[in-house]
Amino acid sequence: MTADRSTPQRLLGIDGGKTKTLVELSVKGRTAARIRGPGLEMITAPGGPEAVHLALAASLAPLGNLGQLDTVCIGMNAVHAPSPEAEHVARILRGLVVADRIVVTSDMVTTYCGALGLVPxxxxxxxxxxxxxxxxxxxxxxxxxxxxxxxxxxxxxxxxxxxxxxxxxxxxxxxxxxxxxxxxxxxxxxxxxxxxxxxxxxxxxxxxxxxxxxxxxxxxxxxxxxxxxxxxxxxxxxxxxxxxxxxxxxxxxxxxxxxxxxxxxxxxxxxxxxxxxxxxxxxxxxxRPPAADAVGGALLLAGQPRPALTSVTLWDQGAS
Structure with missing residues (x-):
């Protein structure tokens, strides 16, 4: 059963950088957990998909069983979406979490959303x-x-x-x-x-x-x-x-x-x-100073009731 996306309850934001990965779980608008994990290899590098899978699994492991999530959003270095690489990242996340929607974009997009939201x-x-x-x-x-x-x-x-x-x-x-x-x-x-x-x-x-x-x-x-x-x-x-x-x-x-x-x-x-x-x-x-970091930007995107910034973002809405 698909969650009511007008009032998202359980969101996961991921900032996948070269040297570290930051993960934040938000439940009903409040931070439930924030984890720092290993950095992510470029998905296009030799062995990149396997390395990204292992690093994301290691970053998510401390959160335990996450159960059903409404939306997971990841911003990654060197991933331009929509693209086959972004689709590959979405498939990796589908194998690690259960979520109605998976959103994949570049870390610059989540950085922007963290700093200014969705305003011009x-x-x-x-x-x-x-x-x-x-x-x-x-x-x-x-x-x-x-x-x-x-x-x-x-x-x-x-x-x-x-x-x-x-x-x-x-x-x-x-x-x-x-x-x-x-x-x-x-x-x-x-x-x-x-x-x-x-x-x-x-x-x-x-x-x-x-x-x-x-x-x-x-x-x-x-x-x-x-x-x-x-x-x-x-x-x-x-x-x-x-x-x-x-x-x-x-x-x-x-x-x-x-x-x-x-x-x-x-x-x-x-x-x-x-x-x-x-x-x-x-x-x-x-x-003006940034309102939030890239993880906050990922959560803001994840919380949108409808797909946003679709020219630079992949929205995998599963079977819904």
Whole structure:
């Protein structure tokens, strides 16, 4: 028997990231459990489906027997829906839970829904990489950046870390740069030759470089001019990205804007140039802090009485 979807009772939201999976069970609008599990491999990678199945099973195991659920919604990195990959994820979840509906989408969509809900606007997410999503009043969805560190990811943790390391090496070479950043780089990697070997030999060099953004933040807090300039440039880049995500939409340009991702945890160092550039580029914009995280966004989507954002979301409604 299908549940009354006008008043959803038991919802499961999943944020499937590269390094961790967050799961939240909501019963009658209240959080019943929140679990952290292992990260998810890309479903398209060799052995990806099996790895995703195992990781999701491990994340759900602490919840025990979930019984009948109204809707399960998952947002995953590198999953674009509707697509065969999204259908595969839905089948995996069908084998792990009993639910009237399974909703599969990208983690950017659930991030947007967590930050702004379903109102028109734009949200930029910045961590190792950068991506933004815009939503029009007509339901049109835009995507800006998210092209990876070789082609884009402006203002990302990778971009900040890369600029910081370049400044450090310029100082070592006597070509200007920052002696403060050179000192941080030496503490982290050793001498320049060791640095080069460790970074180029890393399994995921982009993550190693992005992690150096922490050192660039520390140097900026100490007052290093190069580090401050790097973070300011990142803030402006992220502002241009989120404003563009709104501007490329058809019809009236939405004014609601928000942000997400660990990079913003540095506070004013990034927020001040970010907000200033938004207001310079879009004087009518109304940036505001995210209302919830991506798990909250997944739960918001799961709670919709009818399918929403169908151009970027797979709704598997089973036999109902």
């Amino acid at each position: 606007g734009a949200v930029v997410a910045a961590g190792t990489g950068t991506i933004a999503m815009g939503l029009s009043s007509a339901g049109e969805v835009s995507r800006v950046d998210g092209w990876g560190y070789l082609l884009g990811d402006d203002g990302s943790g990778y971009a900040i870390g890369s600029h910081g390391l370049r400044s450090a090496l310029r100082a070592v070479d006597g070509r200007g740069g920052s002696q403060v950043l050179a000192s941080y780089a030496a503490k982290r990697f050793g001498n320049p030759t060791q640095m080069s070997r460790k970074i180029h030999g890393a399994q995921v060099p982009a993550r190693v470089i992005a992690d150096f953004s922490r050192a660039v933040a520390a140097a900026a807090i100490e007052g290093d001019s190069d580090a401050i300039a790097i973070w300011a440039a990142a803030g402006r880049d992220l502002a241009r990205t989120v404003v563009s995500a709104a501007a490329v939409l058809q019809g009236p340009t939405p004014t609601a804007m928000s942000w997400a991702g660990g990079l913003f945890s540095v506070g004013a160092l990034l927020q001040e140039p970010f907000q200033e550039e938004i207001h310079r580029l879009a004087p009518g914009a109304a940036p």
